[in-house]
Amino acid sequence: PAIHYLLQDGSTRTIDAPLGRSVMEVAILNNVRGIDAECGGCCSCATCHVYVDEDFIDRLPAPDEMEEELLDGVASERRRGSRLSCQIMVDAALDGLTVQVPASQS
Numbered sequence: 001p002a003i004h005y006l007l008q009d010g011s012t013r014t015i016d017a018p019l020g021r022s023v024m025e026v027a028i029l030n031n032v033r034g035i036d037a038e039c040g041g042c043c044s045c046a047t048c049h050v051y052v053d054e055d056f057i058d059r060l061p062a063p064d065e066m067e068e069e070l071l072d073g074v075a076s077e078r079r080r081g082s083r084l085s086c087q088i089m090v091d092a093a094l095d096g097l098t099v100q101v102p103a104s105q106s
């Protein structure tokens with residue numbers, strides 16, 4: 001599935017993501033700038049924050065309690081589409097997903 005990353009400089013990176021990886025892992029493996037992922041994906045750092053495109057917000061499983069808590073502490077403004085990208089698993093239904101990297105992760 002194609003995942004589009006909208007970067008801080010306004011450019012877009014489109015990556016053909018392997019199934020079963022997280023949106024964060026795909027970013028790190030492809031050197032997408034702006035997703036720090038300090039904890040390596042164990043849902044404890046909140047530096048993998050992204051804004052999920054409006055069309056996809058309701059298609060994702062809702063954040064669990066731990067993600068909810070971390071989203072309250074993200075460095076950039078929390079918006080309706082705010083998610084931790086390490087908690088979004090790539091599956092076929094997410095083809096065309098766009099996530100925007102926030103201005104800052106710390």
Ligand code: FES
Pocket residue numbers: 024037038039040041042043044045046047048084085086087
């Ligand atoms: Fe740390 Fe997502 S990588 S919370």
